[in-house]
Amino acid sequence: MAVYIALLRGINVSGQKLIKMDRLQRLFEALSFQRVRTYIQSGNVVFEAEGQSTESLSAKLQQQIGQEFGFDVPVIVRTADELEAVLERNPFEEEVKKGEGKLYVTLLADLPQAEAVAALESLQTEVDSFRVIGREVYILCRESYGKSQFSNNFLEKKLKLAATTRNWATMNKLVQMGRG
Template sequence: MNIYFAFFRGINVGGNNPLPMKTLVAALDSIGARKVRTYIQSGNAVFESAEMNLAHLSRQLSAEINKRCSFEPHVHILTLEALSKAIVENPFPDAVTDPSSLHLGFLSSSPKSPNLEKLATLKKVSERFLLVEGVFYLHAPEGVGRSKLAANAERLLGVPMTDRNWKTVCKVMEMAGS
């Protein structure tokens, strides 16, 4: 069995796309996932599966949620190795002391022509970012809610992205070991 992480985008935000964690667990169970664990209500799951095709697994899970909840969320699935690599390759190790200021944006595919120059013009003096192999690292010490860089990153990268703060990334990795 392989250990995977499912990061959902746009669920349980402002009353939109409600997905109770019990329903999420049931949906994962129905597609053959085992040892399912969830973390907070924003759509983070750790599970085991024999399936090797991540795109197929993502489509299956999204379709199963659509059957149960009448909406089809974007689901980004990562392997244990991919998440571990993203943690190890964090280019801003000094930022981990304030885990809510450090974000990892997991891209659904490699951007063909990311507009990094435009992103650089949007960043505040205190902000830093780096795109590394499918992960958009963002350190926003003043908060991502007030960051023009954060607000425009997905559009300027040109591919769908789902974002998690450092605390969440570390917590789900910890859960994978339990």
């Protein structure tokens, strides 16, 4: 059995697309996934399944969530090892240690096109820094994520990919949960 983490985009925000975590957990269990655990209300699910591609799991989960809850929810799936590698590749480790900002990670549904990344990189600011590494965008917010130009919606539009964003503490907790 492989360990996966499903990250739902845009649920339980401002009273929209409400999904109770216990119902979400039951849905995953009904799909024959094992050791299903949720973390906070933003739609993070750690589970075990027979080796499947993250793409096929994402498509299956999006379809099942749509049927169960009546609305579309993009679902980004990573293996536990992939999520651990995201932590290891942190390009802003020194800045975070020095207290120079808070770190967020936007997980992309696929690899972004090089042209889209180049266009995005031309928009760097002094307030917020970001790096695109593989299927992730690391964002160092020196003020607050709520004031950042590099919101999830902005990155989705610029990179033309579905995405979901988590803070660094959540990413660390999900990796910890994936380990055991």
